[in-house]
Amino acid sequence: MPTNPTGQKQPTTRKQSKNTLEDPKAIKKETKDKHGSNKKVRSNKEKPPRRRIFPIWLRLIVITILCAVALIVGLMVGYGVLGDGQPLDVLKLETWEHIWNIATKTE
Template identity: 55%
Template sequence: MSETRSEKKSKPTEEIKESRVPRWVQVRLFPILIRIVLIVALAAGSLVVGLMVGYGVIGDGSPTDALKKETWTHIIDLVTQDTE
């Protein structure tokens, strides 16, 4: 016989929990920490590639110059100089 709704509600919660069996458990191939490190590494890589393309292709300079400290000190000096 089929149970009515009131009979299902009257069952103790322990019996209901025991009757629920997980059918599928998700196992992560990449843990969250590895995902975060991968995202940070990809973001840093895209930043470096963007700098090199912007400085080398758009700015008509050598792409490897975009990674030198002297280039950035010169850019900072140009931006922060007095306009007098």
């Protein structure tokens, strides 16, 4: 095996490099914290798998619902407060037909 400038042997194949990563001396290294004491640092290989309490699929559903609620509230504020109409009229189909007719200039 070739050596690096510090005199340590370097792996030449993937299998050899994988074996060196599994070596406990290669995974854990000593570092000094701010108080000067040595402590062992875990590498990413030793972390246990993370269990999600709030799954990603549920997050997507909740975010979609929150976006829909924010859209409806924004429409109600815009139509009711800024437009001097009744806020609940935004939820009626006739209101949107009237707005569509004005936007496309059809009667």
